[in-house]
Amino acid sequence: MRRIGVLTSGGDAPGMNAAIRAVVRKSIYHGVEPMGIRRGFSGLIANEIIPLGLGSVADIIHRGGTILRTARSAEFMTPEGPPIAVENLQTAGIDGVVILGGDGSFRGALKLAELGIKVVGVPASIDNDIPCTDYSIGFDTAVNTVIDAINKIRDTATSHERIFIIEVMGHRSGYIALDAGLAGGAESILIPEVPYDLEEIAAKLRRGQARGKLHSILVVAEGAVNVFELGNQIREMTEMDTRVTILGHIQRGGPPTAMDRLLASRMAAHAVDLLRQGDTRKMVGMKAGQIETWDLDSILHSRKQPNRDIMELASILAI
Numbered sequence: 053m054r055r056i057g058v059l060t061s062g063g064d065a066p067g068m069n070a071a072i073r074a075v076v077r078k079s080i081y082h083g084v085e086p087m088g089i090r091r092g093f094s095g096l097i098a099n100e101i102i103p104l105g106l107g108s109v110a111d112i113i114h115r116g117g118t119i120l121r122t123a124r125s126a127e128f129m130t131p132e133g134p135p136i137a138v139e140n141l142q143t144a145g146i147d148g149v150v151i152l153g154g155d156g157s158f159r160g161a162l163k164l165a166e167l168g169i170k171v172v173g174v175p176a177s178i179d180n181d182i183p184c185t186d187y188s189i190g191f192d193t194a195v196n197t198v199i200d201a202i203n204k205i206r207d208t209a210t211s212h213e214r215i216f217i218i219e220v221m222g223h224r225s226g227y228i229a230l231d232a233g234l235a236g237g238a239e240s241i242l243i244p245e246v247p248y249d250l251e252e253i254a255a256k257l258r259r260g261q262a263r264g265k266l267h268s269i270l271v272v273a274e275g276a277v278n279v280f281e282l283g284n285q286i287r288e289m290t291e292m293d294t295r296v297t298i299l300g301h302i303q304r305g306g307p308p309t310a311m312d313r314l315l316a317s318r319m320a321a322h323a324v325d326l327l328r329q330g331d332t333r334k335m336v337g338m339k340a341g342q343i344e345t346w347d348l349d350s351i352l353h354s355r356k357q358p359n360r361d362i363m364e365l366a367s368i369l370a371i
């Protein structure tokens with residue numbers, strides 16, 4: 053392996069920079085030249101390939117976003133896209149690519165693999181919906197951002213004795229909502245994977261009010277329900293002052309937590325080792341604290357299931 057490329061694709065995630073740094077430094081340590089591909093698969097088609105020296109990744113371990121920029125490339129998904137990308141990689145002398153992103157990015161990775169490029173995926177998405185890994189890069193930071201927001205909302209919610217419905221990201225999954233809901237002490241957590249009973253939620257809110265609770269927090273995953281409609285329903289059913297807050301893209305930014313930096317550094321360094329050994333069509337994951345290697349194809353054919361114990365515990369602890 054003479055040259056390794058690295059790209060970030062899909063939604064950015066805090067810790068992507070720490071992963072880029074690890075790819076660059078680990079490659080150079082082993083005498084392999086690291087090359088950066090800017091703007092994900094779009095940049096690969098546009099031939100935006102740059103050499104990355106040791107200094108190019110200095111002072112980025114603590115920064116959110118991605119120095120390589122990112123994109124969701126519609127062009128790469130056309131039949132014409134991948135062959136152009138492969139030609140650009142071959143011209144640049146790149147034999148293998150580390151792809152940081154989520155399932156859409158990994159589908160792109162497989163297209164490159166089908167045309168003879170060695171690929172290793174590293175899960176980076178705040179959604180944490182990628183199978184075969186306990187965590188993906190950016191999730192821990194996003195959950196902590198949500199917790200910070202919940203802490204602040206609690207202050208104003210208490211002052212005004214209100215119900216707050218807080219919508220968090222997660223695309224079609226509820227991992228951020230689950231962890232932030234439990235850690236944030238939410239009364240109810242709504243996620244797309246588990247049906248909810250509105251009567252039960254309203255009854256719980258009324259019980260809380262009767263007991264003198266000063267506020268209530270509902271954490272709702274974006275894919276579960278329209279939060280404004282939910283807000284109206286809750287307002288009508290409880291006759292309590294209710295507000296809706298959508299946290300949005302704030303969850304994608306900010307300095308990565310120590311956990312995300314560790315995860316990013318360990319997984320990305322392992323991806324370099326896999327490419328150096330000649331491995332391809334793999335994804336690096338972390339299970340019970342151990343770095344593991346999985347087949348990329350199998351990842352894309354399975355669906356991660358949320359931990360229902362967390363949901364149940366959150367509900368018990370918020371009686």
Ligand code: F6P
Nearest residue numbers: 063154177178179221222223304
């Ligand atoms: O996949 C990450 C994510 O932040 C999802 O949680 C969210 O649904 C989506 O990306 C938002 O995408 P965009 O950046 O295109 O608004």
